[in-house]
Amino acid sequence: MRLAYFPGCVALDSCRELDIATRLVAEEVGIELVELEDAGCCGAGNLQEYNPEAALALNARTLSMAEDLGLDVLTVCGTCQLYLSRANVALRDPETRERVNRLLARLGRRYGGGVRVKHFLQVLLEDVGPRRLAAHVRRPLGNLPVAAFYGCHLLRAPGAAEDAEDPRAIERLVEVLGGTPVTYSRRTACCGFHVLTVRQDVAVKMSALGLQEARGAGAQALATPCPLCHLVLDAYQHKASRAVGEPLNLPVLHVSQLVGLSFGFDPARLGLRRHLVSVKPFVRALEDTEVVKA
Amino acid sequence: MAGPKAGTVASSTVRPDSPTFWKEVLGLPGGEALATCIQCNTCTSSCPVEALEPEFNIRRLIARIKLGLREDVLSDEALWACARCFACVARCPKHVRPGDIVEAVRHIALGEEREGPGPRHARAFVESIRDGGRIHEARVTLESLRLAGLLREGWLPARMAWRGKAPRLRRRPLKSVPEIRALLDAAEEGA
Numbered sequence: 001m002r003l004a005y006f007p008g009c010v011a012l013d014s015c016r017e018l019d020i021a022t023r024l025v026a027e028e029v030g031i032e033l034v035e036l037e038d039a040g041c042c043g044a045g046n047l048q049e050y051n052p053e054a055a056l057a058l059n060a061r062t063l064s065m066a067e068d069l070g071l072d073v074l075t076v077c078g079t080c081q082l083y084l085s086r087a088n089v090a091l092r093d094p095e096t097r098e099r100v101n102r103l104l105a106r107l108g109r110r111y112g113g114g115v116r117v118k119h120f121l122q123v124l125l126e127d128v129g130p131r132r133l134a135a136h137v138r139r140p141l142g143n144l145p146v147a148a149f150y151g152c153h154l155l156r157a158p159g160a161a162e163d164a165e166d167p168r169a170i171e172r173l174v175e176v177l178g179g180t181p182v183t184y185s186r187r188t189a190c191c192g193f194h195v196l197t198v199r200q201d202v203a204v205k206m207s208a209l210g211l212q213e214a215r216g217a218g219a220q221a222l223a224t225p226c227p228l229c230h231l232v233l234d235a236y237q238h239k240a241s242r243a244v245g246e247p248l249n250l251p252v253l254h255v256s257q258l259v260g261l262s263f264g265f266d267p268a269r270l271g272l273r274r275h276l277v278s279v280k281p282f283v284r285a286l287e288d289t290e291v292v293k294a
Numbered sequence: 295m296a297g298p299k300a301g302t303v304a305s306s307t308v309r310p311d312s313p314t315f316w317k318e319v320l321g322l323p324g325g326e327a328l329a330t331c332i333q334c335n336t337c338t339s340s341c342p343v344e345a346l347e348p349e350f351n352i353r354r355l356i357a358r359i360k361l362g363l364r365e366d367v368l369s370d371e372a373l374w375a376c377a378r379c380f381a382c383v384a385r386c387p388k389h390v391r392p393g394d395i396v397e398a399v400r401h402i403a404l405g406e407e408r409e410g411p412g413p414r415h416a417r418a419f420v421e422s423i424r425d426g427g428r429i430h431e432a433r434v435t436l437e438s439l440r441l442a443g444l445l446r447e448g449w450l451p452a453r454m455a456w457r458g459k460a461p462r463l464r465r466r467p468l469k470s471v472p473e474i475r476a477l478l479d480a481a482e483e484g485a
């Protein structure tokens with residue numbers, strides 16, 4: 001299987017470990033990633049606010065690059081998934097597409113509307129499938145309790161396979177990898193990333209409530225499909241602890257890293273050392289329960 | 295002069311200054327369904343920001359637009375507290391897309407070059423796309439927070455750097471930056 005890989009901005013910058021882990025996992029399950037190296041930012045809502053037409057055109061450009069390759073787009077970020085697929089839906093309207101294509105024509109580009117946009121989580125569960133995934137699990141998660149943190153944008157993206165009020169994808173994945181999914185109500189809550197620079201107090205409090213509830217429900221780690229959620233939940237967790245007046249100490253893993261761990265990849269290769277909240281206790285617990293499959 | 299607290303509709307000094315404001319919003323992407331709002335409050339009761347910062351009330355924002363409180367809405371810093379979670383969009387029984395209305399109103403505010411942390415962040419973000427095609431996190435963060443804000447981060451930047459987690463200080467722009475810039479310019483001209 002080949003996909004046009006759109007890493008987005010943050011997975012190539014402060015969350016580089018996500019890009020690294022995704023590449024390792026993709027290779028292991030036989031997905032060839034053709035990176036859209038020259039694709040621009042999805043706009044993340046900011047460009048959409050500044051100039052909606054420019055945001056639509058920039059995303060149409062990205063989609064046209066994948067279309068030229070004859071491939072669907074792969075994202076690893078909730079926000080990229082939302083804004084690229086929103087653009088894709090808007091461009092289904094022939095009039096809108098013609099209007100945007102007049103802009104793209106200046107670059108010698110055209111978008112025909114024939115590309116799908118998929119997040120890695122969806123590809124793992126739907127295209128690779130639980131059975132093939134399980135076949136790659138060499139170090140099952142030893143029934144360790146892992147809680148999901150979905151992030152809003154993945155759930156609200158048009159065409160999302162999941163029920164936004166009661167998603168199951170990450171929980172299903174955790175089970176396939178040999179862990180125990182922990183359910184709690186704030187697994188679909190907002191991390192606050194998009195107001196992190198403007199209203200840090202609000203963002204930190206929002207993520208703190210989620211972390212606190214997950215920990216109270218017994219989670220030993222959180223798994224998230226979004227680098228923006230990861231930034232707030234991991235890098236700002238010390239502030240979250242202060243906001244709720246108790247140490248939260250909950251390691252936050254990118255979904256790709258969790259899969260990589262269960263595949264038996266070396267934690268250092270998955271970039272776990274880059275996290276601000278130490279993942280060591282989780283990895284140690286994993287090693288204690290270790291049942292390496294032949 | 296100490297004006298009334300932004301966003302307090304009840305304040306006697308907040309007067310409608312633009313009876314057609316709602317039409318302005320209605321004509322923008324995101325604002326199309328504004329008129330069908332029945333003020334049921336489902337959006338506000340779904341809003342995670344309002345739960346922590348009652349100054350930002352999405353149902354009331356829509357009411358203020360309809361009342362024509364243009365200046366009051368556009369100068370309100372709370373406008374920039376919406377976290378774009380779109381819970382309100384998912385739950386509004388009238389498909390008003392309240393979160394998208396925020397986008398439309400912010401578009402007007404940005405067009406008028408309003409000041410404040412919200413507009414500053416949005417502009418820094420867009421500038422970063424124009425400069426590099428993708429976001430240069432370090433720069434957007436610094437320009438949004440400014441030095442004072444960065445200092446308030448305490449040891450966080452140092453701890454991130456220690457972990458190798460810090461965003462890159464220098465960043466190579468995409469090869470296609472001229473192409474991206476041309477596209478953004480063309481879209482802005484409305485060509």
Ligand code: SF4
Pocket residue numbers: 330331332333334335336337338353356385386387388389390391392
């Ligand atoms: S939920 Fe919809 S109809 Fe109800 S107040 Fe909010 S925008 Fe209006």
Ligand code: SF4
Pocket residue numbers: 337340341342343344352375376377378379380381382383392393396
């Ligand atoms: S999108 Fe904004 S207004 Fe709507 S629920 Fe989320 S934070 Fe509140």
